[in-house]
Amino acid sequence: MQSSCSCMVYNIVNKLHTMDGKFTYWKTAGKITVATGIFALVTLIGVSTIGVFSTQALAGGSGAATSTVKVLNTPPRFNAAPREVVVSATTTPTVNGSVVVWSADAYDSSSNNIYLLICKTGGAPTATTSAQPSCAGGISNQLAVTSGTPPAPIYPATAIVYATSSPIIDNVNETIQWYAFVCDDVVGLPKCSKTTDPLVQGTPGAPEASPLVINHPHTFSSLTNDGPKDPGQLITFTASSTEVTHQDTINGPDLATLFLCKAADFTGTNCGSGGTWASSTSAVQTNPVASWTFPIPTLDGTTTTYPYIVDSRGAQAIGPQQGTASTFTVNNVAPTIVPGTISLVDQYASTSMKLVVEKGETPNFKLSFQVSDYNSCTTAAGTPQASSTIITLYRSGYPDASCNGLSDGQQNYNSCYSSGDKTASWNVVCAPDPTYMSDSCTGPSDMTVGWSCTFPLWYTTDPTDFGSPWASEQMKVNITPMDHAGATSSNLKLTGSEMNILSALGLTANTFSFGGWEPGQGNTTIGVDDQGATSSLLAIEATGNASLDANISGTDMCTTPGSCSGSPTDTIPASAEHYATSTIAYASGVSLASTTPKFFDFNILKSTSTSTPNTGTLYWGITVPATITVSGDYKGQNAIDAVINSSATW
Amino acid sequence: MQRRAIFFIAGALLSWLMQTNVALAGFGITPPYVHNETLRPGSDFTQEIIIVRSDPTDDLNAELTINTPGFESWISSDRGLKFLLPKGESQVRLKIAVHVPDNAKLGDYRGSIRIRTSGTGEQGSGISLVLGAQIDVFLRVRDQIFDFEVRRVELFDAEEGHKVLWLNYPGKMTFAMQLENTGNVPAAPYKIRFETYDITGRQLLETSENTNSIKEILPFASQRVEAYLPTFLPTGSYRVKYNVMKEKDSSAQVGELTLSIFPRGTIAGYKPYGFEGLSLPDKLTLILPVVTVSLAIVTPVLGRKKRRARRARREASESATPSRGGMGVTSSTARMRSQAPSAPSVRRSAASSGGDVVNLKKR
Known part of the structure; x- marks a missing residue:
């Protein structure tokens, strides 16, 4: 290897020399230097390579060294961000004093129990062997922790773990930061998730994440x-x-x-x-x-x-x-009368009301109206709201205050009737009348009901129609309904009804005597007989509600009335009768007219007493003509017609 | 002496026998008049008078004597001039009718009617007394008088209105009035006007007037009439201020009533508005299309008929007078003329004695 390397080095150097003619610098000394450097580099590389191979060979090869390490308990981890189960956000805050529940999806690689711990601060909590963990700073810093048996999902499965707080009361702050940790309770080495876990406060920005937003109620x-x-x-x-x-x-x-x-x-x-x-x-x-x-x-x-x-x-x-x-x-308010609903009629349902009982009471006059009550026509108990009614009836020219039903002694049976007068008798019957205007009380939402009062009126009631001194007036009423609580209102109303005149007269005496006279003789004084006693008088009563004069007429008298011959020997002419309102000389009396009635200014004033009608007295006298030769039962007929007194004095 | 004794006895007998036989009863009439101040020529009026007897134990004859100089023929009685007052009847009704002739003069007419009674049985001894009464007659004939009184009013519950497609049907308020005609011509209110407020009476919610013609009441009569007014208010309680207008600028009566409006279909027997209750614009949306379609159908048909008739007339005139001197009208020229959009109009002068005048301008 070394010789091969030297040859390589030499070839390299030689190549450098021959490839570049400019490299005249490359002399023998330079070549050796370069060769040496390159040789050293190659050697270094070679040794390193051999070393690596040697190591590997040691490992696998028979005769290599073995080492081991044990990884201790790791804390549970969040699989998903912890959250408020019921979102607590600015738009859906948690009411101060409410219980809050958190949840977290977590796992433990060792399949240990997992606790969810919610703290107010982010300091590292303390896991506890076989027990709940606790927050840094203690219980006062704790918001919630899993209670009961915590879940222990078998890894790699996860579980939702919950932590429920006690009522959270914060009377100072509107927000409460929370930090969530998942912890196990491994014996000897319990662990909690890291304070640096990015999910410790939930998904950043999510409404279910920290903080709690507290709403303080009123x-x-x-x-x-x-x-x-x-x-x-x-x-x-x-x-x-x-x-x-x-x-x-x-x-x-x-x-x-x-x-x-x-x-x-x-x-x-x-x-x-x-x-x-x-x-x-x-x-x-x-x-x-x-x-x-x-x-x-x-x-x-x-x-x-x-x-x-x-x-x-x-x-x-x-x-x-x-x-x-x-x-x-x-409030209870007083009932009133609905305007325009008042009706006053007689027994013939006429507003031109008539008295038809002389010297007595005409029954069945009827006053109807609608009672209105802002409290309804009924009470809460279902009884009528308007319980009674006082009415007064009078002619419109009579002073209102004199016939308002507020005091006794007002009723006089002429110009005033008052059902509220305890000193007088007036048989008035007032009651709800559902047939009047078809107005029955249908319930609490109905405020009106019809009422009717029926009553009699005496023959002395002042008239208001043509021919009476009160012809410009009409009948007026004052209706005072009273409700269950005693509230009343006074309702003065013109009725538009008139009280007609009853022109009526009656006789109280059934006989009057002329006395006994011979032909040619008679009363020298009207109403005085030949004995000087008062006789031949006729009492005439005003039995209606009018002041009366009279038209008086009579027929001739004879023994065959209706067919008198007219002969002076057997017919006493009507003119032989004289009459007057006092005992005056016969010659001064009014001669009885025949056929055509003669007006007599009687001036019987209108009766004002219900028990004693006013009367006028007519005295009579007669002179039997001297020409009468026939004795017998002389009969005739005198007529007295009632005439309304045209005088203003009634 | 003996003669004197006879006369004395006769006189005593006479005086004894001249006892009054009294009916022992009262007698009266109500009202004691026939009175009307608003008659007009041609009008009729009836006055009912009740004859009252306090003790009707016997039949009585009654007799009327009419004393109305100058107008006796106007007066009549439904029972005639003589009639019976039966025993047992304390009240007898008598109707006095007045008919004013068409040519009656305006003015006042006064008189009286006497009613006299007499027993039906044989007259007893002496002087019998009979009672009667005078009926005063006062009539005034005038020109036309329009007047009436509102005696009573009533406002019925209503149902709320409803909508059918685009048509708004209002609720129907029924306002009843008892009216008495105090004039001498038929009368009815000019108009009924409502102002409807909330139940407190403070806020005006709507105004309305009657949609129907109110029935006229004959002179001197009293009658119940109804007015119908529309409302668009919803269910609830309201206060209505009503005005019964006598004429355009005068009121017969004003007042206040409460109104209850119920949901549709609540009131038994309630008759809601139909077409007549719609507002004018709503009515037009129904009427105009119908009228337009009708015209579109009818107009061409009529036009065709007219053209046919015109053509027939022209052909008839051509065949009757084939040429006119100087005018040289030929049938072809006539056809051309008939087709001209503005044919010369033919006017007949009022003074002409014959022949038509042709309006040269239109040529």
Whole structure:
């Protein structure tokens, strides 16, 4: 080998000399130097090669040396990033005080038990033989650790391992960093994953990765309202609520919305099937409000609401008022009469009302109307809201205050009737009338119901129609409905109905005597007989509601009435009878007209007393003509017609 | 002496026998008048009067005496001038009819009617007393008077409207009124107007007017009429301020009522709006296409008929007068003329005695 190398070296040197004619420098001394250098290099290379081969030969060859090493326990490792099972992020924060669960997909090359440990700091945790590991810094630094029997997947299988925390309460911070480690519990040499593991805080940037985002809920301490209010009015509830522990600022402040539920069934975002009274129209940072207008109708009384507050990131409030029943009150308001629904008629259903009973009461007048109540036509108990009604009836020119039903002694049976007058008798019957305008009370959502009052009126009731002093007036009513709570309202209404005149008269005496007279003789004084006693008088009553005059006429008298001969010997002419309203001289009296009635200004004033009608008295006198020669039963007929007194004095 | 005694006895007997036989009853009438101040020539009016007896134990004859000088013929009674007041009946109705002749003069007419009673049986001894009453008659004949009173109103529940394709059918509010015609011509409200508010009465939600013609009421009559108004409001309770307009710028009555609108199909017997309830634009979207299509079909047919008729007339005139002096009209020329788009019009002058005047301008 060495000789071959020398030849090679020589050939190389020789080649260098011959290849380049310029290399005249290459003299014998230079050649030797170069050759020596090249020889040394070749030798070095050769020795090295031989050495390697020698080593290998030692190993495999009979007669080589063997060495071994034992690798001790290695910690479990993450197969996938650890994560919050329920994502805790800025948009879905964890409510302060909640339990958090982490999970991790991990394996152990020795198929050992795997614990998941979540710590607040990244310091190296401490694995423990046959027990749970612990965080650096101790239990105060620990968020969660696997409890119970940990999984031990057979390598290379993996397992999902969980760690559940206790309620995490942090009243200071909005975020909590966490660090996840997987550890085994090998006897003597338990291990935990490295602090430098890139997955120690989960997948960077993922919402399920560290940190925990904490949402601090509002504390709902109390609820007030500005009631009681009437139906139709706005009631406002104000909650006393704020983030007491910490005011969150991530993604802006937490804004609170107040829900007023009808039942304790808040779902977390809305009231449940029980319904909603109201909710805030805009969320606010503190003290949210909610209001609504009581619909019309709304039953009066106290009602319950269940208030709930939830913030803008879905955290329900805590505190004594959250979900605790609170009450509000709807005022009782007085019932009223619906305008345009009043009807006043007589028994013939006519608004031109007629009295048809002389010296007595005409029955079955009817006043109908609709009662309206903002609390509904019924009560919560199902009884009628309007329980009774007081009515007054009078002519419109009569002072309202004199017939308002508010005091006793108002009723006079002429110009005023009042069912509220305890000192007077008026047989009024008032009750709900579902047939009136077909208006029955259908339930709490119905606010009107028909009512009718039936009553009699005395013959003394002032008329308001043509021919009376009150012809420009009409009948007026004051209706005072009262509800179950005693609330009342006064409703003065013109009815458009008229009370007609009843022009009527009656006789109280059935006889009057002329006395006994011979032909040619008679009363020298009207109404006084020949003995000087008062006789031949006729009392005439005004038995309607009018002041009366009279038309008086009569027929001739004879023994064959209706067919008198007219002869002066057997016919006493009607003109022989005289009459007057007092005992005056016969000659001064009014001569009875025959056939055509003669007007007599009687002026019997309108009766005002129900028991004692006004009367006028007519005294009579007669002179038997001297020409009468026939004795006998002389008969005749006198007619008295009622005439409405045209005088203003009634 | 004896003669005097006879006369005395006769006189005593006479006086004793001259006892009054009294009906012992009251008698009255209500109302005691026939009164109307809004009559017009040709109008009719009836006044009902109730005759009242407090003790109707016997039949009574009743007799009317009409004392209305100058207008007796206007007055009549449904029971005639003589009738019976039966025993047992404390009230008897009497109708006095008034017919104003067409040629009646305007003015006031006054008079009276007397009603007198008498017993039906044989008259007893002495003087019998009978009761009666006077019915005052006052009539005023005037020119036309338009007036009415609203006695009562009622607003019924309604159902909400609905949509069919593009057509919006409103809910139908029914507003009933009891009206009394106090004029002397048939009368009805000019219009019914609603302003519908929320239930508190604060926020105006819609206004509407009646869509139907309200039935007229005859003079002096009282009648219930209905108006229908549309609503597009949803289910709920509302307050309605109504205005019954007498004329364009006057109201007969205004007031407030509550309205309940229920879901469709809730109210038994409810009659919703049909085509008549649609708004005018909606109606036009139905009418115009129909009219257009009809015209498109009818117009060509009519045009063809007209052309045929014209051609027939021309041919008939040509065959009757083949040439006119100086005009040299040939059949071919006539055909050309008939095809001309604007043939000369022929006007007949009012003063002409014959022959047509041709409008040279159109040539």
